[in-house]
Amino acid sequence: MTLLVYLLLTPLVLAGLAFSIFLALEIAAALSARDEERADAPAPPFVVVIPAHNEAGTIAPVLENVRGCVREGDRILVVADNCADQTADIARAAGVDVIERNDPSRRGKGYALQFALDHLRRAPPAIVVFSDADCQFAPGALQRVAAAAQASGRPAQALYLMTAPAGAGPRLQASEFAWAFMNNARMRGLQRLFNVTRFTGAGFAAPWPALADLQLASGEIVEDLALTMALIRKGAPPMLVADALVVSEFPTDDAALTRQAARWSIGSMRYSARAGLAALLEGVFKGRPSQIGAAVDLMVPPLTVFAAALTMLVLFGFLAGLFVGAWMLFALALCALVIAAAAVVAGWRRYGRDALPPESLGGLFALLASKASVFGSHGRKSAKSWTPTRGDSGGENG
Numbered sequence: 029m030t031l032l033v034y035l036l037l038t039p040l041v042l043a044g045l046a047f048s049i050f051l052a053l054e055i056a057a058a059l060s061a062r063d064e065e066r067a068d069a070p071a072p073p074f075v076v077v078i079p080a081h082n083e084a085g086t087i088a089p090v091l092e093n094v095r096g097c098v099r100e101g102d103r104i105l106v107v108a109d110n111c112a113d114q115t116a117d118i119a120r121a122a123g124v125d126v127i128e129r130n131d132p133s134r135r136g137k138g139y140a141l142q143f144a145l146d147h148l149r150r151a152p153p154a155i156v157v158f159s160d161a162d163c164q165f166a167p168g169a170l171q172r173v174a175a176a177a178q179a180s181g182r183p184a185q186a187l188y189l190m191t192a193p194a195g196a197g198p199r200l201q202a203s204e205f206a207w208a209f210m211n212n213a214r215m216r217g218l219q220r221l222f223n224v225t226r227f228t229g230a231g232f233a234a235p236w237p238a239l240a241d242l243q244l245a246s247g248e249i250v251e252d253l254a255l256t257m258a259l260i261r262k263g264a265p266p267m268l269v270a271d272a273l274v275v276s277e278f279p280t281d282d283a284a285l286t287r288q289a290a291r292w293s294i295g296s297m298r299y300s301a302r303a304g305l306a307a308l309l310e311g312v313f314k315g316r317p318s319q320i321g322a323a324v325d326l327m328v329p330p331l332t333v334f335a336a337a338l339t340m341l342v343l344f345g346f347l348a349g350l351f352v353g354a355w356m357l358f359a360l361a362l363c364a365l366v367i368a369a370a371a372v373v374a375g376w377r378r379y380g381r382d383a384l385p386p387e388s389l390g391g392l393f394a395l396l397a398s399k400a401s402v403f404g405s406h407g408r409k410s411a412k413s414w415t416p417t418r419g420d421s422g423g424e425n426g
Contacts, residue, residue: 030352037341037348037357044341045364047328052371054217054325059378061220071174073101074155074233075148079140080106083161084113090161091122097170103153106161109140115161134245138254142245152236154178159274160230163188166273169231173272177233182264186231186272187212192383193277198391200278203285205380206331206395213375214325215268222321224265227252231274238264250295256322257307265318293330300326331372332396338365 076094080087087106094104104124108116110132119126129143141158148156155174159165169186177184190207192200215225229252242258244251259266279285304327311319329337342365345358376384384391 030354033348033352033354034357037344037354041341041345041357041360041364044338045360045367047324047334048338048364048368048371050324051214051328051334052367053221054214055371055375056217057220058213058217059374061216069175069179071171072154072178073099073103074157074174075103075105075153076157076159076170077141077144077148078104078106078159078161079109079137079144080111080115080119080161081109081140082111082113082115084111084115084118087115087161088118088122090159090163091119091124093164094159094170095122095124097165097167099171105144105147107140107144109143110135136246136251138244138246138251141251142243145239145242145244148236149240152240155233155235156239157233158230159232160276163230163274163276165231166275169272169274173231173233173269176267176269176272177235180267181235183227183232183234183238183259183266184269184272185215185225185227185266186233186274187215187268187270188228188231188274188276190276190278193280196278196280197394198388199394200280200285200391201384201388202391202395203278205376205384205391208379208383209331209372209375212270213379216270218321218325219268219270222318223267224260224318224322225268226322226325227256227259227266230276231272232266234259234264234266238262250292250299253296253299253326254303257303257319257326260316260319260322261310265322293333296326297329297333300329334368335372336396338368341365 076098078087078090078094083090091104091106098104106116106119106124106126108119108126108128110130111128116126116128127143127147129140131139145156155177157170157174165186173184173186188211190204192204211228215228219225238259242255242262244255246254256266304323307319307326308323311317311323328334338361341361342358345354345361349355349358
């Protein structure tokens with residue numbers, strides 16, 4: 029019995045401890061990082077690609093924002109993807125280029141991005157910037173991320189944050205913190221440690237040679253993670269441009285929020301399960317530090333899932349100690365939980381305090397409780413295939 033307990037629990041406890049240490053290293057690196065000084069070299073002419081599916085209600089202000097960010101010679105290309113509303117007409121009226129894709133049997137953002145790249149192949153731009161139909165660029169951000177991609181010759185990811193709408197409840201405030209913890213705190217740390225970041229869905233700029241031979245057409249519901257690994261494998265790891273900000277708001281509709289969170293939480297864990305370890309081993313064998321770091325980062329579960337898993341390991345470790353004397357497993361599990369908790373607190377103090385002030389910390393329990401619907405039948409069903417929601421590249425990141 030004792031041997032069986034050790035065989036079952038030891039790998040899980042050690043994995044939890046390893047992921048907690050990695051998380052703590054990311055946050056420590058983020059806290060010690062300084063924003064890089066970048067030369068104000070102008071960006072070359074670029075094309076902003078905005079895939080849009082039935083976004084007639086939101087796309088006009090988005091295009092107004094992007095038009096205010098581009099210069100003469102830059103272009104905006106809207107991909108009206110399987111739209112049944114006036115998205116294409118509204119975009120044309122705004123004076124931007126529009127292409128329409130109608131193929132209901134192939135749904136997903138990856139198909140829309142591939143359609144755009146195939147269209148651009150006739151006259152390739154120097155830089156392509158991907159955004160979403162519900163995102164707003166901060167002043168200077170679009171030019172900054174495009175210039176970084178040109179100067180480095182690598183894909184560049186702006187700092188993409190999602191915010192809770194005015195008057196939102198504690199759950200959305202906690203979601204805003206969880207998003208900032210991932211995209212701001214952890215990605216800064218990953219950049220500092222391994223010189224790589226994730227493609228987080230919007231505000232992503234890449235030189236044409238990095239994109240020219242990619243095949244993005246798929247129904248992958250976490251296409252940002254798949255694209256990140258594809259770029260790393262071809263020697264073009266994305267870099268974070270933390271002083272280029274792009275923002276979006278969380279949906280307020282509970283059903284949309286559940287779909288969004290399910291796509292991220294369940295989709296990212298499924299992708300990690302089938303691709304994470306293979307990517308890590310490949311990175312080790314081929315000597316790619318950026319792939320090693322990105323793979324381990326990918327394997328760390330979403331924040332709330334990780335917290336729940338570590339708590340369960342502590343409980344099982346305690347029971348193992350109580351019944352078979354395996355107190356070392358309990359000690360290691362408790363150590364993992366403490367390290368992860370310390371990393372979260374440190375990340376919250378620097379990057380999440382404004383989103384989730386001390387008086388709203390109860391929102392974390394609301395966020396945890398919401399996971400019952402995310403991992404319920406409705407959430408699991410929505411995570412089986414690509415379904416659009418506002419801010420569809422992420423979810424609550426928790």
